[in-house]
């Protein structure tokens with residue numbers, strides 16, 4: 279890595295000011311260092327806008343905690359979870375007006391792991407899982423690898439944003455459906471669902487006796503003017519609901535692979551707890567400590583600064599994209615993942631992908647990976663230094679100059 283200790287020391291982890299981009303090449307970053315393998319793009323001149331982490335340093339509270347651990351130098355079993363659970367409970371109360379009972383919280387090896395465990399515990403091979411597509415691609419991967427089937431309910435676009443089509447879905451139910459896997463806020467569309475939409479989904483799940491997993495990993499990254507409501511606050515769904523949250527996206531600590539599955543129904547909770555015991559799954563010291571540190575009052579200013587920074591990136595990126603003929607980015611209400619529609623260019627998917635990866639040399643996620651409805655889109659991670667956003671816009675203008 280090119281960063282010196284002095285450079286790292288000069289980074290302000292409390293508020294959010296970044297004067298210089300942090301060099302991630304060579305740090306083992308999937309987004310940066312796997313570009314050749316994953317996108318056939320050379321690391322030297324490629325621009326990674328794929329994997330959902332940011333290029334920002336975590337808040338100082340996290341840094342200080344890691345320093346304390348490494349200075350201590352003893353890395354035995356971790357057994358004291360009260361501070362960790364208190365931190366989660368405190369954060370959900372502070373930021374989401376949601377009172378969580380600590381007894382309902384399970385720590386998993388990240389949320390893909392949490393999701394896989396839910397599929398394993400709450401469904402059987404051959405059962406069907408409902409997805410509102412396009413949606414976070416790991417859902418499909420986990421469900422298929424678990425030999426369950428998917429009932430895809432394509433989101434519809436109204437006023438430029440995604441909406442669920444529950445009546446269309448109802449008409450297509452086969453009786454095999456056991457569970458809905460829902461992403462709130464939505465990845466990749468960046469939608470913050472309204473309370474009314476959540477109530478309608480909860481009523482649908484109740485009517486059809488379906489379990490509902492609400493993956494709220496992006497809930498701390500919501501832009502001004504939008505308000506995220508935890509599904510747990512919707513009346514009448516708690517017995518069928520599995521909440522999933524994590525500090526990893528908001529504080530850029532996804533490498534610690536620590537997520538929470540929160541279940542209030544005692545029967546479901548017992549089944550889930552048994553499976554964790556059967557598989558010997560327990561949290562890792564670093565994850566527990568990093569999450570505890572991140573969920574603190576001290577991190578609030580950092581988080582709000584980061585949201586402002588991403589919002590400024592979003593404006594630059596949207597403006598740049600939307601003046602390319604036929605290109606349209608979906609207005610982001612949350613997340614740092616911009617969802618861009620190339621259908622209006624009249625180009626076919628392969629040509630769009632070629633221009634993005636081979637001409638612009640940008641590693642972005644092709645929309646087809648997110649399921650039905652995503653085919654003509656690409657997802658661009660804008661959690662980057664502003665200079666990279668400006669660079670991305672310039673590269674894409676050059677690549678899509680159709681004159």
Ligand SMILES: Cc1ncc(COP(=O)(O)O)c(C=O)c1O
Pocket residue numbers: 330387388389390391414461465493495496524526532535536537
């Ligand atoms: C909706 C959603 N869920 C889960 C994850 C991944 O969670 P984890 O890294 O905790 O496995 C992501 C990562 O992008 C995501 O967008």
